[in-house]
Amino acid sequence: MPDTASSTTPPHLLLAALGGTIASTANHSGGVAPALSGAEIAAAAGLGRIWPDLQADFTQVSQVSSANVTLDMLFDVVELARTTEAHGIVLTQGTDTLEESAFGLWLLNDSGTHIAATGAMRNPTLPGADGPANVRAAALTALSPLVRNLPASLVFDDEVHDPRFVRKSHVSSTAAFSSGPVLGAIGWLSEDALRLPHAPAPTAPSPFAGLPRPDSLAKVALAEVGMGEPEETLAGILESGFAGAVISGVGGGHVPEHLVPAATRLGEAMPVVLASRTGSGASLRSTYGYLGGEIGLLESGLIPAGLLDARKARIVLTLALSFGLDPAEAFAHFG
Incomplete structure (x- = not known):
């Protein structure tokens, strides 16, 4: 048995x-x-x-x-x-x-x-x-x-x-x-x-463990960026009453250079997490310095998703905002 x-x-x-x-x-x-x-x-x-x-x-x-x-x-x-x-x-x-x-x-x-x-x-x-x-x-x-x-x-x-x-x-x-x-x-x-030969090693408790259920859940947008993505994709988020957003960028977490102003404005208005649309690996932090690369985007205030893909990053950001936690501190658990 x-x-x-x-x-x-x-x-x-x-x-x-x-x-x-x-x-x-x-x-x-x-x-x-x-x-x-x-x-x-x-x-x-x-x-x-x-x-x-x-x-x-x-x-x-x-x-x-x-x-x-x-x-x-x-x-x-x-x-x-x-x-x-x-x-x-x-x-x-x-x-x-x-x-x-x-x-x-x-x-x-x-x-x-x-x-x-x-x-x-x-x-x-x-x-x-x-x-x-x-x-x-x-x-x-x-x-x-x-x-x-x-x-x-x-x-x-x-x-x-x-x-x-x-x-x-x-x-x-x-x-x-x-x-x-x-x-x-x-x-x-x-x-x-x-x-279970590959069980994960013990990790720090989830930042949400033990917290009482929030009265309501924050609305967080998810936008995937592709070739020639129009500026309206991000501008629409800014105008729609969201509490936060996740940008699923190309490669290590990048956007076309014409989207940088819209991404920057979005990050000034709400917490914005930068993820990779590849779905595997970790979003980059310090490799690409061209306009639209992750270095400039993170310097403008966007939060790196770390090991999480965009869909899971959206869950973390939703919970962080719903519980009233600092999103950057929540994502530090997944760096």
Whole structure:
């Protein structure tokens, strides 16, 4: 029998469901939409064959598609984690924003109960639906003592990923998630056991751990810069009442020189984080000194995203502004 958080008491799992492909069935549209409950999702995973004495609880946090998952829902999941007696939690949702949810939980979950986030690429009406296997792997991860010191993980296709680096890298493959090209998965599932040879070293607590839930969430814009990007892309943010912005720049975090005045004005009006659109590596700080390079942009007051891609940087900036923290200090944790 697999190791669990306790060898003397029956394993206790909480499955929190948000909807997504893993919960989708056919409807009148000719397509599929979220409808199945967490209990129905878990039933297909055969968890009782791993732990005959498993105690499983189910909470339907929401029933939505990936694009409709919100930070507020993640706060609800963290509140569940703070109050549950379960040894581990599996969160099921749609895959399109799964990387963001896993990272949000990594930042917010201070409960000491691990949350393994998962989903499916093939809905239950299709041959080879992957949801049951992913839930099984996520349950094995969440209940393992190996993850006791990790707030969250993303578990998919029998791989375990660090939420800070994972991203969805394919539209339809069942191996849709990657933490490459540098890091890779931190572990995997084999023969109903978790192997975690690349677990991250202990780090400083998240700057948001232990803070009370904010009354409201700040609005933060995300703008990706491409070849010939018009100035109106950034000017529109300045005129739309945002509290902050993330610029997803080319390469190491660069913008065309004609955008420098607009980026500078934006940084004078609100906190602006400079990230790289590549999605891997770290944004540069001191290499390129040409107009539009990162040296000048950072000197003008923009904040480097460090190891975070633009989407995850947006989550950090949203939380920092919502909690009333200094954004630069929050991003120093990810330098």
